[in-house]
Structures are given as structure tokens and as C-alpha cells.
Amino acid sequence: xxxxxxxSLLKHNTFGLDIKTRWFVEYENEEDLQKLLYDEYxxxxxxxxxGQGSNLLFLGDYSGIVVHSLIQGIEVVKEEENHVWIKAxxxxxxxxxVAYCAEKxxxxxxxxxxxxxxxxxxxxxxxxxxxxxxxxxxxxVHTYNIVTGxxxxxxxxxxxxxxxxxxxxxxxxxxxxxxTHVIYKLSKQPVYNLDYGYLKTVxxxxxxxxxxxxxxVISIRDAKLPDPKKLGNAGSFFMNPYICMAHYEGLKEKxxxxxxxxxxxxxVKIPAAWLIEQCGLKGKTIGHAxxxxxxxxxxxxxxxxxxxxxxxLASLVCDEVKKKFSIELQKEVLFI
Ligand code: EPU
Numbered sequence: 001x002x003x004x005x006x007x008s009l010l011k012h013n014t015f016g017l018d019i020k021t022r023w024f025v026e027y028e029n030e031e032d033l034q035k036l037l038y039d040e041y042x043x044x045x046x047x048x049x050x051g052q053g054s055n056l057l058f059l060g061d062y063s064g065i066v067v068h069s070l071i072q073g074i075e076v077v078k079e080e081e082n083h084v085w086i087k088a089x090x091x092x093x094x095x096x097x098v099a100y101c102a103e104k105x106x107x108x109x110x111x112x113x114x115x116x117x118x119x120x121x122x123x124x125x126x127x128x129x130x131x132x133x134x135x136x137x138x139x140x141v142h143t144y145n146i147v148t149g150x151x152x153x154x155x156x157x158x159x160x161x162x163x164x165x166x167x168x169x170x171x172x173x174x175x176x177x178x179x180t181h182v183i184y185k186l187s188k189q190p191v192y193n194l195d196y197g198y199l200k201t202v203x204x205x206x207x208x209x210x211x212x213x214x215x216x217v218i219s220i221r222d223a224k225l226p227d228p229k230k231l232g233n234a235g236s237f238f239m240n241p242y243i244c245m246a247h248y249e250g251l252k253e254k255x256x257x258x259x260x261x262x263x264x265x266x267x268v269k270i271p272a273a274w275l276i277e278q279c280g281l282k283g284k285t286i287g288h289a290x291x292x293x294x295x296x297x298x299x300x301x302x303x304x305x306x307x308x309x310x311x312x313l314a315s316l317v318c319d320e321v322k323k324k325f326s327i328e329l330q331k332e333v334l335f336i
Pocket of ligand 1: 128129130131196224225234235236237238239240259271272273274275277293294295296297332
């Protein structure tokens with residue numbers, strides 16, 4: 001177990017903010033985690049478990065304990081003719097895991113290439129991109145219930161996965177489970193998902209396989225999304241909102257070009273990027289925080305942004321979108 005005091009989280013938040021935590025604790029295995037969970041001091045302090053910090057905004061220094069899993073390992077736990085079940089440690093870097101699986105010829109997560117973060121958070125956030133959500137491949141999430149100190153296994157159906165959501169984000173479970181491992185069921189005869197139109201375009205004329213899909217996804221991401229190593233950001237700051245059909249019909253009359261994705265007969269998903277762009281906010285800056293020109297869902301740190309700059313810009317976006325479209329954007333980034 002690694003324990004550091006008054007530790008800078010600069011390398012643990014992709015906004016690149018130099019925030020300090022009173023304690024930073026990293027555990028490498030389940031034994032260490034159990035020790036932590038039986039430690040009285042630990043429970044006397046506020047604490048938060050993070051992954052790579054790619055979805056977080058620390059509003060100031062943290063006076064408690066920031067916990068991070070270093071649990072590694074990728075192993076095949078079951079294999080059948082067409083499928084393979086892979087168990088990965090929560091601390092495995094997500095994109096290394098995707099690369100490893102693509103290399104082995106195991107399909108299902110290749111469209112999720114290039115997403116910053118770690119395996120544990122992939123399940124908590126139900127990450128998704130280019131027509132694929134990770135919940136379609138997850139069979140089990142292994143956790144320690146920090147209230148009982150016991151190991152707990154959540155089957156896919158227990159995780160209540162929906163768009164960018166899982167039970168681990170709900171009031172009843174939030175902060176009460178530390179994920180140790182995730183099991184994914186991948187396909188040895190992958191059926192490629194090229195539903196995302198632009199992916200098809202980029203692959204046009206090329207051999208379509210796990211490797212080329214991975215390369216295409218990474219090139220699309222590189223073209224639109226800023227690399228957090230060069231320009232601090234947390235990917236999509238907002239979720240794409242769901243609105244009811246009547247609301248959508250009203251907006252459609254006023255804005256005939258409004259893009260939309262039907263969810264079911266009653267609900268429609270609208271790209272938040274479009275709403276933000278229509279409000280004229282592309283490139284909008286507060287202090288050193290700005291709305292990214294190429295993808296307005298993303299707020300960037302131009303170098304010396306403060307958490308306040310970022311939070312104020314996010315509030316402005318919510319206010320403007322609400323005023324113009326009567327839609328309440330939900331933040332995807334967690335404020336701490
Ligand atoms: N759009 C605009 N202006 C823009 C960009 C986009 O109007 O400048 C509109 C267009 O209508 C476009 C639509 O938004 O067709 C969708 O844009 P895009 O395909 O870039 O996807 P998104 O809905 O904005 C979501 C995810 C991304 C993921 C992409 C690709 C959310 C919150 N975000 O963005 O995830 O990479 O789809 O599948 O669902 C992330 O979570 O950090 C992330 C980047």
C-alpha cells in the first residue's frame with residue numbers, strides 16, 4: 001500500500017489542476033484493500049475513490065483521503081468456441097486493456113478505444129462511444145462493500161446499466177463499493193459495429209478488423225477531442241439530454257435541423273454539443289477555461305484555469321441551454 005501525505009493530484013485529474021489531498025492511498029491487491037477497510041482512522045475521515053481522474057473536478061484541496069486502486073492483471077477466466085471471458089483488475093488502464101483484447105482478436109470493446117480512464121471506472125460510468133456501451137460486454141463487477149467489508153459480485157443485470165449510468169452512481173451504492181475487478185465477455189468471432197456513420201466513412205476502402213477499427217476510432221477522437229495530456233479536460237462535460245416527444249416536436253418546429261436519436265416512442269436524445277453550439281458558446285472563455293471549438297461538450301483548461309473558472313463556465317452553459325431550449329443539461333463530470 002502506498003500512502004502519501006499532502007499529495008498533489010496533478011497527475012490524477014485530467015483537468016490538470018494542482019489540487020492537494022490530505023492523504024493519498026493506493027492499494028495494490030485485495031489484501032491491502034481489506035486492511036484499509038478495517039482501519040479506524042480511514043473511516044473517521046471523508047474519503048473518495050478515484051480512477052484516473054478523467055471525470056472529476058476537484059473544486060479545492062481535499063481534506064480527507066483520496067483512494068486509488070493499483071490492482072492489475074488481465075486473465076481469461078472462461079473460454080468457449082465463440083466467446084472468451086476476461087477478468088481485468090480495476091487499476092488496469094482502459095485503453096491498454098482495449099489494445100490487448102484487439103491484439104488477441106477478442107471483439108466487443110474496440111469502438112471504445114482511446115477513452116482515458118481505468119477498468120474499474122469503465123463499469124461505474126458505463127462508458128460509451130461510437131455506437132457501443134461497455135455494459136453490453138460486462139458480465140460481472142466484483143467489489144468490496146465498504147460498509148460490511150465483504151466481497152460482493154454484481155451480475156450485469158444487478159448493475160442497472162443505462163446511458164452513462166450504473167447502480168454504483170446511485171445514492172444507495174455511491175461511495176459504498178470499491179470495484180476490484182470487472183469481467184467482460186468478448187467475442188472470438190466479432191461482429192463489427194459500424195453504426196456510427198463517420199466510422200464507416202473513415203474505414204471506407206480499408207480492411208475492417210479489430211485493429212483498423214481501433215485505429216479509425218483513435219483518429220476520429222484525435223480530430224475532435226483534445227488530448228488531456230496536452231490540454232486539460234474531462235471529455236464530455238455534459239450528458240446528452242433525453243427529452244419527451246412533445247418537447248421535441250415543439251423544438252423541431254422552431255429548429256427544423258435539430259439532430260435527435262430516438263430512444264423509444266416517448267423519449268428522444270438530443271446531442272448536447274448541438275444545443276451548446278446553437279447558444280453561440282463554442283470557444284466561450286471564462287478565466288482560463290474554454291468551450292472546445294471542435295467539440296463543445298468538452299471544457300478545456302487553457303493552461304492556468306482554476307476549478308472556479310471551469311465550474312462557472314459549466315454553469316453558464318447550463319443556464320444558456322435552459323433559457324433557449326428549456327432543457328436541463330446534466331453534468332457528467334463529478335464535482336468534489
Ligand atoms: N454536434 C454539433 N456541433 C459540434 C459537434 C457535434 O452540433 O461541434 C452535434 C452533431 O449533430 C453531431 C452530434 O452533435 O452529429 C453528435 O456529436 P458526436 O458524434 O461528436 O457525439 P456526442 O454525442 O457529442 C458522444 C459521447 C462522446 C463519444 C461520442 C462518439 C456523450 C456525453 N458523449 O458525444 O463521449 O465519444 O458520442 O460516440 O454521450 C466522453 O464521454 O467523454 C465522450 C467524449
